[in-house]
Amino acid sequence: MAHGPKPGFTRWLYTTNHKDIGSMYLWFSFAMFLLGGCMALVIRAELFQPGLQIVQPEFFNQMTTMHGLIMVFGAVMPAFVGLANWMVPMMIGAPDMALPRMNNWSFWILPFAFAMLASTLFMEGGAPNFGWTFYAPLSTEYAPPSVTFFIFSIHIMGASSIMGAINIVATILNMRAPGMTLMKMPLFVWTWLITAYLLIAVMPVLAGVVTMMLMDIHFGTSFFSAAGGGDPVLFQHVFWFFGHPEVYIMILPAFGIVSAIIPTFARKPLFGYSSMVYATASIAFLSFIVWAHHMFTVGMPIAGELFFMYATMLIAVPTGVKVFNWVTTMFRGSMTFETPMLFSIAFVILFTLGGFSGLMLAIAPADFQYHDTYFVVAHFHYVLVPGAIFSITAGVYYWLPKWTGNMYNETMGKVHFWMAFVGLNVTFFPMHFVGLAGMPRRIPDYALQFADFNQIASVGAFLFGAAQIVFLFNVIRTVRGGRKATDEVWENPQGLEWTVPSPAPYHTFSTPPVVR
């Protein structure tokens, strides 16, 4: 029996093993995280002082655009897919993903997509410079020639995400161990099931919108060109019809991760499991009817503004249910504060904070003041960095001993956490203030009165960047050796993944486990 991995490089090229593919997704995502992070540091270095010091405005715009695209599509999404690859089969007692060869394909097209996207930096006219939201006509009539490469790389990323999502749906629906009913599934599996549906529903819309751009640029159509009878505002509607569910794609799996971690370290079962499931489903449903809150200022009738304002505020209800459940799980629990728990608690607090600034932005009349200022930047970094990045980090620390069989260095983990926590707040908290004071986003130079807060933010950004080096070092050290982890790793954690040995053998659950 005991088939091991093939030796050599072809193991990774031809692998259909969910653990191998999960690891490749995670490493790829980390590489993209560092690349996107370096771009963020270029931005923060330039903004350390008013005036132009380091880069020209053209290059600055390329940095903001590429930072956004790489972080969203290259860092956060593949990291979640990687975690799903590793954990979903192990959590539901399946031997592998449902469609292992498609799994290989959906990973291996990603490096090509990002190589193509990154190569635009060296092209004539430079990389895309129109912001990660690529609003037409900036991204069509006024775009650099490299926009076509950008469009094709988005197509490939979309294909990869759709294939990954189909695989996850098929695995969860068809491969659960006997006795594992839907309402017995761990919450990470549930949130990923719903996320996968969101991906399948909206990634084609993204593909559609870039296809329309491609037609406008090269084939003489005018979907978004007013001169030909089109309308640039249509772009914003189609984009945000994709874009709003997309932001939940980047947060729902995070909810699943912290819902796994908090009960373990609070030593209490998760409070309100079924309400968590229904809250996730409601958030996913609502995500389809709130898109226009990103575009309150385009000139909507008052009825539209009110509808999108109230629908957006409605999302605070299921999200509030979730936060309540996490807090209640911790309440009177016998808590310990290992690194995964620290990141999870920071997630709960800071994500809630980001949610509150989201509520402020949802108020349509007030949004006219906040629109396109640093307040928006502060808001979405508060939901994405502590939301997506912290939860992924927490998940990696939580499951790393299971993956490698070795414990990570707890001290180094805590150092990473505190550096990241302080760095994050120092970076993004001042952005609320400069935003409210009127500093617009996506500018390389700014008025003098914003200088102090920007300097503070830049210092924080470099601290946050340094924290990730500690993380990388810790992970590499753990992969290479360290104190052996027990099979359970933590104290009485719940879930099938803790019933297999550490490190998890190459093939797990070749015979399905018995669930209760």
Next chain:
Amino acid sequence: MAISANAKTTIKMLALAVSMLGFALFIMPPLYDAFCEVTGLNGKTGDRYEAVPAAVDTERTVKVQFVASNNENMPWKFTPGVVEMKVHPGEAVDTVFLAYNPTERDMVGQAIPSLVPFKAASYFHKTECFCFNQQTLAAGESAELGLRFIVDPDLPPGVNTITLSYTLFDVTERIAKQTDNKKTDASPIERDSEREG
């Protein structure tokens, strides 16, 4: 041969993905156009209006303002003949816009209307408008571009001023490109010919 559960799920999910792509490409844009036409959002005024005899409401006077502007890189001189006029709802009114091509090449222009307030957009009817067609001006040529409109007597009572703005786009290259493309593929350009006044 019975197909496996995995294959069934895959087919269903693929069908969902393909239909969402179709939705984005073929349903959303026409839906948006229809929605804008019904609500008057984005200020687009309707197609050519077939004038029906209607009583002129001499009791009421509405101020109509004209604005002309050029899209970026459009070198023509483009101005309204009169900047403002007072009209009675129901009467057909003529006015002109003036265009002059100061360059040394023949050019094609397309004017795109936008009207505020949006709620008046569906009550502003054009029986004749230069914006229904593209305008070709030879080098150095100038032209008077005609517009005939009727303000609907049903115009909501609160509206006393209507501002009609035209933005003039240089479509010389677009037209040239289209004539090239039409030889190989005619379908993607349909939206151009469906242009609304």
